Amino acid sequence: MFKKISPFFVYQISGNSMAPAFLNGEKVLVFVWAYIMFKPRINDVVICKFHKNKLIKRIQRIDQNEIFVIGDNKKESTDSRSFGYLSTKNILGKVIFKI
Amino acid sequence: MNFKFLYKIFPHEICYAHCDVPCGIYDPKPAQIAAATVLKMVQKIKELPTENPSVNDRNSFVRMVLTKDVHAQKCKEELLILWTDYFKPEHLGRAPDMHERFWNAAKLCSKNKQTVDEISAQELIRAVDEIANIFSASKI
Numbered sequence: 001m002f003k004k005i006s007p008f009f010v011y012q013i014s015g016n017s018m019a020p021a022f023l024n025g026e027k028v029l030v031f032v033w034a035y036i037m038f039k040p041r042i043n044d045v046v047i048c049k050f051h052k053n054k055l056i057k058r059i060q061r062i063d064q065n066e067i068f069v070i071g072d073n074k075k076e077s078t079d080s081r082s083f084g085y086l087s088t089k090n091i092l093g094k095v096i097f098k099i
Numbered sequence: 100m101n102f103k104f105l106y107k108i109f110p111h112e113i114c115y116a117h118c119d120v121p122c123g124i125y126d127p128k129p130a131q132i133a134a135a136t137v138l139k140m141v142q143k144i145k146e147l148p149t150e151n152p153s154v155n156d157r158n159s160f161v162r163m164v165l166t167k168d169v170h171a172q173k174c175k176e177e178l179l180i181l182w183t184d185y186f187k188p189e190h191l192g193r194a195p196d197m198h199e200r201f202w203n204a205a206k207l208c209s210k211n212k213q214t215v216d217e218i219s220a221q222e223l224i225r226a227v228d229e230i231a232n233i234f235s236a237s238k239i
Contacts, residue, residue: 015115
């Protein structure tokens, strides 16, 4: 129940596509309600849903209700360059800081 | 300031920052190399002196056992990737015993971790080679 209503979530990162800013195994605090009042902005690091996975990526472009997300470590990242734009509905929250 | 306590307060999950889309690149070669390494290590372990081993011999023994274990595990992981990600139900038409072959090969990986047995290591190489043949046939 708390999981559903909690405004904050802690995510543990698996993988290196956001290196060097976010490394494998690091934990980040995510504000789930970040985009209720405000719109996503370029360079925001977000947790987004893609199929059944939750990905951590950075917003590179915004086009109406769609976002183009990429990993900081482009060589090791599968992102909008391969799967295209994601709907803003897929955003699960904004990364606030590393814990 | 340390914010690690937040991990205990708020719900937590895993998020992925790596290749989440199947890349479609599969190859049995890593499994074959790992299986060959297991055999080589078994042979090298058996060549070590059993009476009055020197410190270097003991060091080599530990390193060889470790390498054997690591490669047996790697072989198993590579096989499981092929089994679960590459092969599809339609491949069973050409190789109806595929599941059994993978199952046996994975079991052989475990057996090679448990024992230092040349016959088991050779069986593993054979099993992986047969799977590699099925893989090659599926590409035609």
